[in-house]
Amino acid sequence: MIDIRNLDVIFGHGSKLHHAVRDFSMKIEAGQSYGLVGESGSGKTTVLRALAGLLDRVARVSGDMSVAQEQLQGQQRSREFRRRVQMVFQDPFGSLHPRHTVDTILSEPARVHRLDRIEDRVVQALEEVGLDASFRFRYPHQISGGQRQRVSVARALITEPEIVLLDEPTSALDVSVQAEVLNLLMRLKRDHGLTYVLVSHNLAVIAHMCEALSVMQNGGVVETMGVQQLRDHTPAMPYTQQLMTASLGSDRAAIDAFEEFA
């Protein structure tokens, strides 16, 4: 479904040059949930943005990317691609227009893609994410963070995508709300046969949601593995092992043994 080969992303020039993604490759089957995990600055979000075509005139992007047998040309994306591939961002406070009602937010992508029965679609999308029709005419500031993230998911679903790119979809949420949103994402994937690319710094979220994952550091892939290897706590690379140990909580002996990975 998604095939990325030798992706390189470079921001800036000269002394400000930043090589954000280096020789990155990944292959995702249709219907899979694929995790990208790494610390801040590891390049995981940049990979998503490059895939979505959001880096035009922002960075130099090279490499081969194809989605559903369609070879992507640079950062140009077809209208059909933009319908089939949708994105959910981390911060539900920053990613919804503060002066637009939920109804406007949800119907805009449907209008852009010239879909029919817009009103039906809006109501249906809200229902799918567990919000009743009373939310339609509210503004983002009138609903909670978890409800906002549900609206973001509904906005992504409205164009009936096949692929959803999820960039830290729950890290701004309380754990109880995170559980609700993760359950929602799991159910939607089953119901619609979606393919997910999930970016997260939280290994447990990836272990719960994904079938396979790549661990990133400094723009490159440290290792790629099936989820069982992560669940068994047996990653091959020392960097991943350390990341895993750290996510299990504070353990003094382990902390003192931490190494720097450059």
Add this chain to the structure above:
Amino acid sequence: MNESPLLRVEDLQVSYNTPTGIVNAVSGVSFELGREKLGIVGESGSGKSQTGRAILGLTATGGLVRAQRLEFDGKDLLNADARTMRRIRGNRISMIMQDPKYSLNPVMSIGAQIEEAFLVHHPSSKDEARERTLDMLRAVKIRAPERVYKAYPHEVSGGMGQRVMIAMMMIPEPDIIIADEPTSALDVTVQLQVLAVLDDMLSERGMGLIFISHDLNLVASFCDRILVMYGGKVVEECAAADLEQAKHPYTRGLLNCLPSLDGGSDELPVLRRDPSWLNATEVP
């Protein structure tokens, strides 16, 4: 703990008058703190940060703080005048905030900021302040203290910035540190390294810590004792080691809804909130 506690809080209430009525951010929190690591956990809006701020008299304007008792080292904090509070705040009780990006002065070098924190409470020569500052930067495991001393906050990483914050809060040698999500903005490995630095300093100097966090696992592995807050109340108190055996349905719900690294079922158990939790006055 045989010695008398450093801090006694009894029936703490923090309320705000808003256009839509009175909001009780904290309603009836009681605890004591000795020279130990106390964790306060809860979700957003549970009142955990408001509790920490009320102790230091940092409640926002418009907020009303009441308590049966709010006592530090035998001194009443509730009715203390501004002058007394200034002598306690920073000097005896200090606070580490969440994000070094917003809590350090961006136009002042790191060294000058730490020195200022020291000089305000310990009038002494500039040379001594400089020596103490460099010592403190070394104590928080900064490898190039001379370089960081001259650097500005935007020139250091998040983990380094938070170590600088710790150095700044530690240099007046307070008795209590209140840390409000001190490492939540950091990557996991860096987070643990910063906590290890904090832990060493606490045990060397015999300080008490109030660690406010939303991260149950982290608090359970780092602190000695835990208060779980919900809706402005403490719903459960337990030893950190016993968190797994927590009894209150809210605590259990929080623990269960965490995804696990070991994988597990498709569906995460969802926390069902029971309105009666807000009425309970007794901690079960």
